[in-house]
Amino acid sequence: MQANGFAKLANGHDVGCNGAGGKKLLTLDDVNPSVRAIAYAIRGPINDRANQLDSDLRNGKKLPFDKLIRCNVGDAPAMGQKPMxxxxxxxxxxxxxxxxxxxxxxxxxxxxxxxxxxxxxxxxxxxxxxxxxxxxxxxxxxxxxxxxxxxxxxxxxxxxxxxxxxxxxxxxxxxxxxxxxxxxxxxxxxxxxxxxxxxxxxxxxxxxxxxxxxxxxxxxxxxxxxxxxxxxxxxxxxxxxxxxxxxxxxxxxxxxxxxxxxxxxxxxxxxxxxxxxxxxxxxxxxxxxxxxxxxxxxxxxxxxxxxxxxxxxxxxxxxxxxxxxxxxxxxxxxxxxxxxxxxxxxxxxxxxxxxxxxxxxxxVNLPKPGDPSYDLFIKERESTRSSLVQRARMTTELLNNIPGMHCNAVQGAMYAFPRLDLPEKFIQEAKTKGRAADLHYVMQLMDSKGVVIVPGSGFRQQPGTYHFRTTILPPVDLLHEMLEKLADFHTNLMKKYA
Ligand SMILES: Cc1ncc(COP(=O)(O)O)c(C=O)c1O
CATH class of the missing domain: 3.40.640.10 (Type I PLP-dependent aspartate aminotransferase-like (Major domain))
Structure with a gap:
């Protein structure tokens, strides 16, 4: 038995050498490089930062906001949509x-x-x-x-x-x-x-x-x-x-x-x-x-x-x-x-x-007219549908009201993908931090307002353009609050870096 508590094997390796303080048998070098290269922006660093802020809030840490508004994942149930x-x-x-x-x-x-x-x-x-x-x-x-x-x-x-x-x-x-x-x-x-x-x-x-x-x-x-x-x-x-x-x-x-x-x-x-x-x-x-x-x-x-x-x-x-x-x-x-x-x-x-x-x-087997479940099903479905229509319209309209933001109409799916005109000074600041400018934007927004969205660079975009993706999934009032916070953040940023 050695001082570290491990026995030596005949090949000279420690028994249990992958324990605490020992050398791991499988290291990052052994992992398929293509797997290491995978970058999934939606659940990557943005999600990690949001989880950190969430836990800070739960632990009573003082932040400039009292809740996170998560608009980064197309997960309607997580945003409170009632199941059918x-x-x-x-x-x-x-x-x-x-x-x-x-x-x-x-x-x-x-x-x-x-x-x-x-x-x-x-x-x-x-x-x-x-x-x-x-x-x-x-x-x-x-x-x-x-x-x-x-x-x-x-x-x-x-x-x-x-x-x-x-x-x-x-x-x-x-x-x-x-x-x-x-x-x-x-x-x-x-x-x-x-x-x-x-x-x-x-x-x-x-x-x-x-x-x-x-x-x-x-x-x-x-x-x-x-x-x-x-x-x-x-x-x-x-x-x-x-x-x-x-x-x-x-x-x-x-x-x-x-x-x-x-x-x-x-x-x-x-x-x-x-x-x-x-x-x-x-x-x-x-x-x-x-x-x-x-x-x-x-x-x-x-x-x-x-x-x-x-x-x-x-x-x-x-x-x-x-x-x-x-x-x-x-x-x-x-x-x-x-x-x-x-x-x-x-x-x-x-x-x-x-x-x-x-x-x-x-x-593929939704209730049909005359089925006992039909009336409630239609009521629930139409309430979800009309609320999504309202949220899509509101998102398009409020984003386009923000100077320096341009958003094609949210016609379908669950997302808006507006283009940002970012001031050169802000782009340069992001560069010095080694971040894409839209990631810098999204991180600052999250840290100052608790709004979680995904930078356009996570989905790729025309070089020289900047975007972000937001879902339209928070309930109407929360979505409205999120869009107001975003407008406030954006307006201040444009002034600060003008
Ligand atoms: C365009 C598109 N395709 C496929 C999927 C995968 O959906 P799921 O694996 O949840 O069925 C998603 C999920 O967000 C999507 O946005």
């Missing part, structure tokens, strides 16, 4: 069927259908079909078909995931062909973007082909810009075009005309569109409509209707907002069955939670 009674009753009924008679007959019937599909008739069992429960996939197919005016959808083209985010990562994973000695596959991603697409591209061995959204044209896609982005990309094999509609972080809803242009571009360049449509139920501007890529390619006829298309949806967003349940689906339209078999194989070594599949099942 219908879904929670279904969850309760499936989790504890002995009490099922307390719930409306339509909830009981749905619960029975779901449990009949589970092994042992319980949500506590593993879901053995790697693609997801058949009954859920069939109901999703029916839901898509009804949404798209009767264009057929098939259960065997639908895959259930632990949230749409998990679907994104799985899809990207099956596209890594570099180990087979091929050129990496190129993925066209919108900038500003939802960071899941960019943060895991390198990790997975793909190449990013960034294209800028057109801020001057309500963040629509611009075909000239798509062409610019893809031309001369000899370092990869461009294969996927990611489109997020409605947009995160930019809050736009793409027009039908724009979607048709994108489809023609993709067809001409032999690209598969990956349509991230998780916000399809979040349209706040009555002059806008959600157009699914699936219906649009079908309506355009040949050759477009035969294009391979990936589309994603989630139970985390929309008006249900059950993001903690972790449920989402991906539809692979017109795909080679051998490719889908590989995806099934990949999924067979994981097991997705029954709660996520149940949330997705609820999302």
């Amino acid at each position: 009674t219908f879904y929670r009753q279904l969850l309760a009924c499936c989790a504890y069927p002995d009490a099922s008679t307390q719930y409306p007959a339509d909830v009981q019937a749905l619960s029975k259908r779901f449990l009949d599909a589970c092994h042992g008739r319980t949500i506590g069992s593993y879901i053995s079909n790697p693609q997801g429960l058949e009954v859920v996939r069939q109901d999703i197919a029916k839901f898509i078909q009804e949404r798209d005016g009767g264009i057929p959808a098939y259960a065997n083209e639908i895959f259930l995931f632990t949230g749409a985010g998990d679907g994104i990562v799985c899809i990207l994973n099956i596209l890594n062909t570099t180990s087979a000695g091929k050129k990496p596959i190129g993925l066209m991603v919108p900038i500003p973007t939802f960071a899941y697409y960019t943060s895991c591209i390198d990790e997975i061995g793909l190449k990013e082909i960034p294209y800028y959204l057109d801020e001057e044209n309500s963040w629509q896609l611009n075909v000239d810009e798509l062409n610019r982005a893809i031309n001369n990309r000899d370092d990869c094999d461009p294969k996927i075009l990611v489109v997020i509609n409605p947009g995160n972080p930019t809050g736009q809803v793409l027009t039908k005309d724009n979607i048709q242009q994108i489809i023609r571009f993709a067809a001409e360049k032999n690209l598969i569109i990956m349509a991230d449509e998780v916000y399809q139920d979040n349209i706040h501007d009555s002059s806008q409509k959600f157009h699914s890529f699936k219906k649009t390619i079908a309506d355009m006829g040949h050759p477009y209707c035969d294009m391979e298309l990936i589309s994603l949806h989630s139970a985390s967003k929309g008006l249900m907002n059950e993001c903690g349940a972790r449920g989402g689906y991906v539809e692979f339209h017109n795909f080679d069955q051998e490719v889908l078999d590989q995806l099934r194989k990949l999924l067979s070594i994981r097991s997705s939670p029954s709660t996520g599949q149940l949330a997705t099942f609820a999302m």
